[in-house]
Each structure stands twice: as structure tokens, then as C-alpha cells.
Amino acid sequence: MNTVARPRATKGPASQMSIQLKSAPKRRPLSDIKEIAVNASGMLIDVRESMLAPHPRKHPPVFTTTQVAELCHLDRQRMHYLSRTEPDLPQGTLRHSRSREFTLQETRVWIDRVAPYVKRPEGVLGKKIAIGNFKGGVSKTTTAMTLAQGLSLFGRKVLLVDLDPQASLTALNGILADSEVTDEQTVLPLIYGDQTDLEYAVQGTYWDGIHLIPASAALFGAEFFLPFKQSKDQSFQFWNVLNKGLDPLLEYYDVVIIDTPPALSYLTINAFMAADGLIVPTPPSALDYASSTQFWNLFADLSESMQQVAPALQKSFDFIHVLLAKVDQSQAATPIVRDWINKTYEGLVLPIEIPTTAVTQSAAAEFGTVYDISRYQGSLKTYQRAREAYDRFSEIVDQQLVSLWQAEQEGE
Template identity: 30%
Template structure:
């Protein structure tokens, strides 16, 4: 990391700026330690097993039904994890049981992925806001993981050069990835390395059904190179590069989740233009609310300008939703602001709020998501309460995706 940074400057400048190189290396070292502690002994993150009661809830069947399936030939057996033949299952096993149940019963409860034969299109959910600290990455990661738990095939695209979403999956981005491993390769000025396909950038994760396009600091070069490329290629529609690349992975996924940087950058504009579902997290505070207002004005002005560039073709969305994030339930001022938001944004504000919970904070400190925690990691009531908030929000977003697909909402939400 230090060598790459110092290549760009002479010796005197490098010496004067060395403190920043040292601090960058220090942050990477701490991040490695966190990953090593959590991933011991092989230093690779793994998803926990799901005990029979939890696996049954994901499958929307009773525990006794799942125990009966385990005894049937051809069904995954799980792993014995305790006395009385108690079993737990990997996510891949849960998804395989779900597929086998649908094959045997044709019950629509077990068919989760989009149905192309019915014209259900790729759902592209862009999570964006102008201000940092709105929980964009937190919710992008948890939404992608929730959908994977339900059996969808999901691609998470990290468009933020800070690479927090990438880090959540156990990576040290600036050590493990080159900028050509990121979306930079889609946008770069260099014809020799540029790709028009997202296939080359997709990385599997330790979550069955969930892939990642990573980010790192090099992704930020996009913001400097793309304007130059536009000058050289007058016909280039720089705002549609990501949208034009999506057909290359359309057959592999049901949902794409885009995690945006905290600005209306070239990358954010591409994510917004590629989306058919725009999700805007807003913490209930005056500063965040003011910033969100500016974000919406900037989106309006940007899309209006791009419409002119496209001969009057206006970008539209199948859904735009606001999510109350980082909600302190006991805070009277926040409660009042949420009431005002409900009155003003009645048609677009999600009914469920993402509350601040101790468990969510603890998970983030360990580079884990809430879905990777086990109830034994904290007080069970605290764990269940946090999980309920998270599942309720994500289940509501899932129903918005169903509405985009025109699908009858016949599947009950997981609690």
C-alpha cells in the first residue's frame, strides 16, 4: 500500500506526507486483526450454521416438517451440533431444501427467484443519499443478505471507494484488490483494459447465492478519468455505462443492490440511472433531513439535465422509497420528526423503521452483519428485538420488489 502511494510523488513530498501512509497502513493492520480474530483458525470468514428452528423459519415450514425432510432420501442432512441429534444447516443446504420442496410441491411459497417467463425483470435497488452516516452501507449489506437468506440470487455492487461493504465480507480491499477488480474497469479511459461486461468483476462470497463486485481506493480514479473519456468519446453517455452493462449479468441474478458513495458523483449518477428502485435512508435528525432535501433537489436537477441530453427521455423509477434509519425509539424529538415525515411522505415512506440497536452496533465493530450473529452472542431478547426490526424493514422492501414484478404478495414475511 505504501509503495503504491509513494509512486505518485517525489521523495521530498513522500516524506512530508508519510504520516498519512503510516496511518493508512495502520488502519489496514487493525482491519486484518479484526478479520483474523473473527475468522480464526483459517482467517477466512464463514457464514454460521442455522439451527433447525431458524432454518425452518427461513423455509416457512414447521420444525417437525424439517426434521421429517432430513430423514428423506435426497434432502440435505445438516450437521449434528448437539445432543438429541440436534442439527444445523448451511445456507446452501437451506436453499437446496427450498428448491427440492418447490420441485415436489410446486407451492409458490418455495419459488423465490424472479420468473423470467412471466416477464419479471432484474430488480436493481440503488441505496443512495448525499450525506455520510445515513446507514447506506449498513442497509445495503443487510438487504442483500436478507434476500440471499430468502433464496434470491443477489449481486451487491460496491460503488464507494471507502469500500465499507467490501470490508464487511472479510476483505482488506486495498491489499486484496487492484482497481481493475472494481467498477473502475467499466469506466476507465484505458481502452486496453476496459470491459463492457460485469462478469469479469463478480466475486463469490461465503454467502450462498450472494456475489460481490468489490471496491477499493482505486475506484475513485473513475471520477477523474470519466470526464476525459467523455471529451474523447463525444457519443458516450457516461451516465448509462452501468445500466448498459447490466444485461451482461441479467441471467444470473434476481436482484442487484448498489451501495453508493455519500455524494452525487459520476458513480452515484450511474447507480441511480441503472436503478428501477431507489431507496433513500434518512436518519430522523434535522441535519440529516436537511441534507436529504438537498439530495433530492440535486437528483431532480441532474435527471432534468440528462433528460435534455437524451432528447426529452426522462428517467423513471418503478419505486422510490424513504427509509427511517438509525431511529432512537425513546427519543421524543426523533419520534416527532418521524410523525412529520409520515404525514409529508405518506406514499413513499416505508412503514417500518430501522431502529438503533446495541446488537447492530456490536456486529459492525466485529466486521459482522446482524445476520451473522447468533442469539448466544448477546442477550436473547435484545437479539430477537433487533432481528425483528431488521427483518420487518427488509420484508417490506421485498414486497416492493414483488410489486415491481407484478407478483401477488402471497408469501408471508419471515419473522
């Protein structure tokens, strides 16, 4: 019998590697996937409870008197005056050193009563914004969540719709999809035709002013049902199901923010066809830039296909934005790729960048965002840089919403 010569063992890392590769990997039958999934779900519950200790549920931040005054564009003297003369305004809770803390709900009452933000005119419907990109890891879900939180601090009533079977947006709201979300709580009953609108699926969250339609892995079923129904019923409009389901809710919500799967799925198509505005988070890295070109090519193909399938379809977006997200200034390639993005998407790139900081990374590790932090233990300058970027992003979107509402009110 011929023998295969083996390399002699050497000292150091190479020797350690040869020892690691001696045994063949263990074969895994398909049935093992269930065990892996159960273990993963159990671990996620443990991780969430440890990260959110001592409470397994998320809790909103609290605000100081100074923070409430800043959100309302007041100086402290004016805020103290209003506290004395307007007894129905929340007074907060007295803490140490004679300082006061305000809950998120109390803060939003102040914002609603005294902040100078323009309210949505009577009779004008809320707007729908889809957050989309066909590549994972580009900060799509974080963009959806922080935009919702930021807009709520402008006094807006926000509905989040999670269409991603991975349910990351649902998790950011402190809900575990695999153990706490039933099929009936997602968009599936609407997709299957058991419901005519999405009011049944709306639930409150830990964050005052934000409601949620959660997701679960069961949403994969929509990718089979929608094309099947379309093949059986030519009058069925598979792309318009979500739009119809959201329509009755737009009288109550100022804005609906839709988080989409990282693929050109039937649910993604529904989100894009329903959306009034589209935001595409794009990190300034070479791989993400290359992926973004694929996004627009596939989106263009979709647009052409939709025109063929539904020639009478009149679809337009109030706005399309490219958001530079996860910007790491320490990377040498960042300014180069930023320049590519600005030249490629001239006129679409928002004049704000979302930086990658220790603050955002720490918040993400705890299933949260920068808005969930009441007191940051690290550098205040680092926190302010991250928070100000998200505030500015929300402010830009809010200003556009106000402009759109006013134009509709005036009949333009």
C-alpha cells in the same frame, strides 16, 4: 520587548488543559500521509483478524432445525416428515442433545425446494436497486448488506456492487480493499472501456447466494475519466456505463444491489440511472433530516440536467423508498423528526423502522450484521427486535420484486 500576559495556572481541569496547549502542534509534510495510511492499513488487518478470530475470514451462520423450519414456513413435524421422505434434502449435522445444525448452503437448499416463495419467472430479468444518500453514517452500506442477506433467505440470487471508494461494503464481506482488491476486480475496466460487461469482476463471498463486485480507492479515477471522455466524445453516455455493464448479468441474478458513494459523483449518477428501484436510508435525527432535503434537491437538479443532456432519456423508477434507519427510541427528538419525515415523504416511507440496538452495534464492531450472528449472547428479545426489523424490510422488498416480475410476465 513587550510580553504577553499569560493566565495564571489554576487547579483542576483548566490547569490540565493549559499544560496540554503549551507546545505547538507538530507540522506534518504531505509525505507523512503515506506513513499514516500504511499504519492505518496495517492496523485494520490486525483488527479484522482479532475480531474474526480464530479465522481471518468471515464465516456464515449456522441454523437450527427450528430456524430452518421457520424460514421455510414449516412446522417441525412437517420438516421431520420431509427429512425422512425426501432423502436428497440436506440432513444437517447432528450436534449435542440430538439437535441438528444446518449450514447456510444447506438451509438455502431447503428454502429453494420447499419454501412457498414465488420464483422469478422464466424470461423475466432481475431488478437493480440502488442504496443512496449523500450523507455518510446513515446506515447505507449496512442497508445494502442486510437487504442482500435477507433476500438470499427468500431464495434469491443476489449481486452486490460496491461503487464507494471507501469500500465499506467490500469490508463487510470480509475483504480488505487496499490489500486484497486490484483495479481489475472493480468496475474500473468497464468504466475505462476495457470490458463491455461486468462478468469479469463478479466473485463469490462467504455468504451462499451472494456474489460481489468489490471496490477500492482506485474508483476515484472514474470521477476524472468519465467527464473527460464525455468532453472528447459527445456520443458517449457517461451515465449509462454501469447500466450496460450490468445488463448481461440480469438473466442470472434476481436482484442487483448497488451501494453508492455518499456524494453526487459520476459513479452515483451511474447507479441511479441504472437502478430500477431506489432506497434512501434516513435516520430520524434533525441533522440527517436536513441533509436528506439536500439529497432530494441535488437529485432534482441532476434530473433536470439529465433531461437537458439527453432529451430522449426515458428514465423512471419502479419504486422509491425512504427507510427510517438507526432509529434510537431513547432520543427525545426521535418521534418529532419521524413525524417530519413522514409528512415530508408521504407515500415513500416504508412501514418498517430499523432500530439501533446493542445487537446491531456489536455486529458492526465485528465487521458484520445481525444476519451473521448464529447465537446472540445477550438478550434474546433485543436480538429478535433487530432481526425481525431487517426480515420485514427484506420481505417488503421481496414482495415488490415478485409483483414487478409478475407484471412483466403478464406484459403490463
